[in-house]
Amino acid sequence: MSAQKILVVGGAGYVGSAACAWLLDQGHDVWVLDDLSTGHRELVLTENFVKARAGDRKIVLPLLKSHAFDGVMHFAAKSLVEESVQKPELYWENNVEQTQALIEMMIEAGVKRLVFSSTCAIFGDPKSAKIDENLPKNPINPYGKTKLEVEKLLETAVTRGLQSIALRYFNAAGAEPKLRAGEWHVKETHLIPRTLKASALGSRVEIFGHDYSTPDGTCVRDYIHVSDLAAAHGAAMNKLQNLEKDKGFFGAYNLGSENGYSVRQVVDAVEKVIGKKISRADMPRRAGDPPVLVSNSEKAKRELAFKPKHDLNSIVQTAWDWEQKLKKGIRRAVFLDRDETINEDPGYLDDPEKVKLLPGVGEALGELKKAGYLLVVVTNQSGVGRGLISLDALVRIHERLNELLKKFGAEIDHFECCVHHPDANCDCRKPKPKLLQMSADYLGIDLSRSFMVGDRHTDVMAGIAAGCQGSIFLKTDSKIPNHPHITPTQVSFIADNFKAAADWILSRN
Helix, strand or coil, X not given: CCCCEEEEECCCCHHHHHHHHHHHHCCCEEEEEXXXXXXXXXXXXXXXXXXXXCCCHHHHHHHHHHCCCCEEEECCXXXXXXXXXXXXXXXXXXXXXXXXXXXXXXXXXXXXXXXXXXXXXXXXXXXXXXXXXXXXXXXCCHHHHHHHHHHHHHHHHHHHCCEEEEEEECEEXXXXXXXXXXXXXXXXXXXXXXXXXXXXXXXXXXXXXXXXXXXXXXXXXXXXXXXXXXXXXXXHHHHHHCCCCCCCEEEEEEECXXXXXXXXXXXXXXXXXXXXXXXXXXXXXXXXXXXXXXXXXXXXXXXHCCCCCCCHHHHHHHHHHHHHHHHHCCEEEEXXXXXXXXXXXXXXXXXXXXXXXXXXXXXXXXXXXXXXXXXXXXXXXXXXXXXXCCXXXXXXXXXXXXXXXXXXXXXXXXXXXXXXXXXXXXXXXXXXXHHHHHHHHHHCECHHHCXXXXXXXXXXXXXXXXXXXXXXXXXXXCCCCCCCCCCCCCCCEEECCHHHHHHHHHHCC
């Protein structure tokens, strides 16, 4: 399709970010709208990013009215089946009501092309070896019901001139080949990444059900590479572009590889790619798991020229490459000392009410957050080990700090503290680098692309020892006027205030 301006709603998520990668490679002007509730800022592949929910009228309507978007791709949704059963109202509000609001704003703003990310879950258990678009739609969980309800909204909106296509995919898998996008969930439920993580941890992969009427007794599923899905979204948008203007339209397509693989076959494929055996544990069936779900994608082949390029081996290989990237760290962070770096030090901070931000810190941290940096406080808090403050009080101080930072959009993402007595000879007290290293391991941070900012020589040396891209010294601690331990050859930058430090970091982008 010719170059277009596309708004990708949910572009910080798995399939949404892969679609952005595909669109950018085709030369399109890509904008991302995402509230980052489950997505990641690191997966936003364009500078044109707006943080908001899909149905936020105060933000989204002016965005749609002020930019001549050729179309919208909508991926934003909650998608955990088990969670949808536990929290059906949450799923309805997020998946249906937010999308309904988005549709209304699109029509009001005159943006009338929408490609919607749907799911094969709308069919429930179809009792058919291959699933085409004409089978009855009987979703068996709230997640599937919300997607079907949105499809009904899109059909209804045809009379108002909306042109839309729902793409019902089966099991999205793999990673974008250039490793710009891949699966990255707090709670991983999908088979391939679960199996890869089990192999890395030396744990067992659980196989739910081993007595189905399938060749090896385990469930059979259709796996489709995420980049093949991304290309299909482009083809769907192109189809909408070629329709008669202002004439409403709704179409739906099933997207899969049309090849079924059993759970055991997938685990075998993972073993082949990583070159080692994976321990398996046969578990009881899960309620509601159909024996076989495989797509019939003939309609998409015929009308969208849909032709998957990736087989199961390619899916597993790219997923494994992505897992290796995540292991090395994908995120960037600014590590921060606390007292006299971001907040005043009244002599000894033991009371939440004493927390006061240093001038300009909130605004500067907000700019770092907008640029995609995690904010991580790494601090020596020996008062706990010396019995001067309780852990509960320490937690409350950090809660208060984030309360003050909230209005700047600059809450601290993580606090890592050494609470040992200074004489304990622990392995985490700065200038040792362990606080930074533990945070990096926990959050998936690439230390070589991150920075340390502090007002003591111990902060600077910890950053250097951890391998940070830069260690910045703040001349804010009035109690140590000369700082004899700090020399320009040791430190990346010496800043008079936090804003100067943040500006220097941003200049390194």
